[in-house]
Amino acid sequence: MGKENPKQHQPSLHESTHSLKGTFIAVMLLGIFILVAWFGFYALFLSR
Amino acid sequence: MATNQLPLAKKDARLYMAFMYVTYTALLVGGLMGLLQTLARSGKYTLPFNINYYTILTVHGVILGLVLTTFFIIGFQFSLMEKTVGISDKQRKVAWLSFWVMVTGTIMAAITILIGEASVLYTFYAPLRAHPAFYFGLAFVIIGSWIAAFVNFRQLYVWKKAHKGQKSPLLAFMVTINMLMWFIATIGVATSVIIQFIPWSLGYAETINVLLSRTLFWYFGHPLVYFWLLPAYMAWYAIIPKIIGGKLFSDPLARLAFILLLLFSIPVGFHHQLTEPGIDPTWKFIQVVLTFMVIIPSLMTAFSIFATFEITGRKKGYKSLFGWFKKLPWKDVRFLAPFIGMAAFIPGGAGGIVNASHQMNALVHNTIWITGHFHLTAATTVILTFFGITYWLVPHLTGRRLTPRLNKLGIIQTFVWTVGMTIMSGAMHIQGLLGGPRRSNFSEYAGGEQVATWINYQIAQTVGGTILFIGILLMVYIFIQLTFFAPRGVEEFPIAEEEKNAEPTPKILENWYLWIGITIALILFAYTIPVFDILKHSPPGSPPFDWPIGRG
Ligand SMILES: [Cu+2]
Numbered sequence: 001m002g003k004e005n006p007k008q009h010q011p012s013l014h015e016s017t018h019s020l021k022g023t024f025i026a027v028m029l030l031g032i033f034i035l036v037a038w039f040g041f042y043a044l045f046l047s048r
Numbered sequence: 049m050a051t052n053q054l055p056l057a058k059k060d061a062r063l064y065m066a067f068m069y070v071t072y073t074a075l076l077v078g079g080l081m082g083l084l085q086t087l088a089r090s091g092k093y094t095l096p097f098n099i100n101y102y103t104i105l106t107v108h109g110v111i112l113g114l115v116l117t118t119f120f121i122i123g124f125q126f127s128l129m130e131k132t133v134g135i136s137d138k139q140r141k142v143a144w145l146s147f148w149v150m151v152t153g154t155i156m157a158a159i160t161i162l163i164g165e166a167s168v169l170y171t172f173y174a175p176l177r178a179h180p181a182f183y184f185g186l187a188f189v190i191i192g193s194w195i196a197a198f199v200n201f202r203q204l205y206v207w208k209k210a211h212k213g214q215k216s217p218l219l220a221f222m223v224t225i226n227m228l229m230w231f232i233a234t235i236g237v238a239t240s241v242i243i244q245f246i247p248w249s250l251g252y253a254e255t256i257n258v259l260l261s262r263t264l265f266w267y268f269g270h271p272l273v274y275f276w277l278l279p280a281y282m283a284w285y286a287i288i289p290k291i292i293g294g295k296l297f298s299d300p301l302a303r304l305a306f307i308l309l310l311l312f313s314i315p316v317g318f319h320h321q322l323t324e325p326g327i328d329p330t331w332k333f334i335q336v337v338l339t340f341m342v343i344i345p346s347l348m349t350a351f352s353i354f355a356t357f358e359i360t361g362r363k364k365g366y367k368s369l370f371g372w373f374k375k376l377p378w379k380d381v382r383f384l385a386p387f388i389g390m391a392a393f394i395p396g397g398a399g400g401i402v403n404a405s406h407q408m409n410a411l412v413h414n415t416i417w418i419t420g421h422f423h424l425t426a427a428t429t430v431i432l433t434f435f436g437i438t439y440w441l442v443p444h445l446t447g448r449r450l451t452p453r454l455n456k457l458g459i460i461q462t463f464v465w466t467v468g469m470t471i472m473s474g475a476m477h478i479q480g481l482l483g484g485p486r487r488s489n490f491s492e493y494a495g496g497e498q499v500a501t502w503i504n505y506q507i508a509q510t511v512g513g514t515i516l517f518i519g520i521l522l523m524v525y526i527f528i529q530l531t532f533f534a535p536r537g538v539e540e541f542p543i544a545e546e547e548k549n550a551e552p553t554p555k556i557l558e559n560w561y562l563w564i565g566i567t568i569a570l571i572l573f574a575y576t577i578p579v580f581d582i583l584k585h586s587p588p589g590s591p592p593f594d595w596p597i598g599r600g
Contacts, residue, residue: 018362022369023354030350030394034343037398038405044481045408 055538060130061445063140065531066147067123068442070154071116071434072527078111079520086472086513089506091490101489102167102597109170110161113272113426115154118189120434121279122146122196125223127441128282129200131541132217133207139199146195153188156181167597169487171265172245174256177592179599180249183241190234190241197227215553218299219286219543225306226278229271229313232567236267248592255589259326259582266317267575270339274313276426278306280433283386284353287437290542291382294360297352299546303557305345305352311567312341315574319404323413326586331578332406338574339404346397353390381458382450382542385436388466389429396424399477414487417480420473428469432462435523440539442530449537450530457526464519472512479505 055061081104087093088101095101126143129135135143159181160166166178172186204220216224240261247253285302289295296302318335321327361372377383399421402408412418439458443450450458480486484502493499556562592598 018359020355020358022358022372023351025369026354027347027351031347033394034398034401037395038401041402041408041411042405045411048411 055447056127056130056445060135060140061447063143063147064123064127065442065445066144067119067126068438068445068527068531070151071120071123072524074111074116074119075520076524078108078116079517081105081108081111083513083517086506086510089490090510091492091503091506100164100167100597102169103161103164105487106161106167106169107158110157113170114186114189115158117276117426117430118193119150121226121275122150122193124279124434124437124441125200125226126196127445127541128219128223129203131543132220133203135203136206139203142195143199146192146199148192149195150189150192153185153190153192155185156188157185160185165599167599171269173265174245174248174258174261175590175593176598177249177594180246183245183249187238187241187246190238193234194231197231200224200227215299215555215558218296218302219282221303221558222278222282222286222306225310226275226282228564229278229310230275232571233268233271233275233314236264237269240264255591257582257586257589259324259586260579262321262324263317263327263579263582266320267314268317269320270317271313273422273426274309276430278309280386280389280430281306281309281349283433283437284349284390286544287542288353288383288386289356289360289544291380292357292360292377294356294363294544296544296546296550297356297359299550300553300557301348301352303553305348307557307563308345308348309342310563311570312338312345314567315570316342318574318578319409322406322409326582327578328581331574335574336404336406338570340401343401379455379459381455381462382436382439384459385439385462386433388462389432389436392424392428392432392469396421396429399424412480414485415480416476416484416486419486420476420480423469423473423476428465428473432465435461435465438523438527438530440542442527443534443537443539444541446531446534447536447538448530448534449539451534454526454529454534457522461519461522461526464515464522468512468515468519470512472509472516475505475508475512479509 056064084095084099084104085101085108088095088104095104126135157166160179161182166172166182168176168178168182172178172182200223204216204224207220208214208216244253244256244261244264248256285305286296289297316335316339318324318327318332319339322332322336357376358372361375364372364375366372366375376387399417403412403418403421435458439450439455442448479502482501482505483498484505490506
């Protein structure tokens, strides 16, 4: 936003050349781990 | 930032190192107490000199949970502020004042606990009563930290005035968020200490409203854990990318995550009070929902970290799906220690979601599972990141270098910590699910059947605790080396930069009135009615109890 900051006046072309496939899969795995853990402990709760 | 390579002026470095000295003294003392606890709970060892178990438990919690963390965080944050927005002579003087006020409070509280006059654990739940000096000491620590907070606010304000229209440096923004959260949160516990505990411990008030005091404590207690976590996030977002040779993934994403953490840090304290009678279940439900909002900035953080790793690796030319992962600088302890911290946060965070789920909380409440949980989050995720910061911050401040030998010792330290904590925290989690209680000294509980299933896990905790204490000795040794003996030189202060063509950061992310306004609105929404209920319908207050634990 700064006038002194010339880089922000350039049209911003975020480099989308880099693949983020690995990141996508890693975050999905993380989400699955959280869900599995939650339902696992929920099952333990129900069984008691 | 051109200044990152330059050492700081001596007078500045001295201030930040003062905070580090207290940090590492606290680590040694608090760690020793932890070792003694696990030994006592093995049932094979009695504490010498008639030392009370609850005295060392209190020392451990207060010294590590409140003193070590607060000193490290404030010292580290001051160094970040200087690197990004600078510090004036006057600000430095006031910063020293904050240090000495905090030290005074720490010494008052520490002596009171050590002579057995405040065996009330770090939560100091009423109606356990400590000597008034303990509460005064805590109040001084908080007031000292407020002075530091206002210096930080002033530092950013002065920079903003001199740089009209520019966005603030990311790390300065993050420090400001953290201190803002800390200030709003500590108002709760300070109110409780000053209005409730101090008059009551002095004998001016005969009784205390127990539920109110616990509610005010947890109004502070949950943001307390974010106060520990956010400096770790600062390193993950803005320092680790530099260490691995990459760039900041996204400045706006990082700012938004910090704002969300501020918004949802305070109106959530009831998730620590789910078994508390006297609070309407509707409000517990609302605060649990607000608690779960933290999953959003947490997953944003995870995404951002993975993306930083992947982009950095791909720029270096690794094409396969996870090839970039192998090429991270595993042999650099400045990366490895925080990385293990990040990894520990996966089970730590999952466990936290279990704790905050009302029904499942019944499974683990008051069991040693909880102790296992915060040893994963605070004592692994946070502390390993703090160690990771120490490896470059201390030599940067002392004008020395992290030598290959010290780097290697650091890697061994990280390994020792990981093994010790896996054993100790793992055993605590399992024993908790088997019903093993937290807080309490060794007992056979008159020989119940279930009790027999616990003892092996307690012995495992002794083994883990012993390994961890070796890790502490190693870390203190490394700290002393980096402070006094490592060869002279220049150690980099790593701050990641943005990509040249990064999208501009939306201005709204720096609209402090807006974010503080929403924070306060959420707090008022979540707490006003239940607190009125508590004030109106509480049973008669409690007189103080000095026995079986408390004083003497
Ligand atoms: Cu909490």
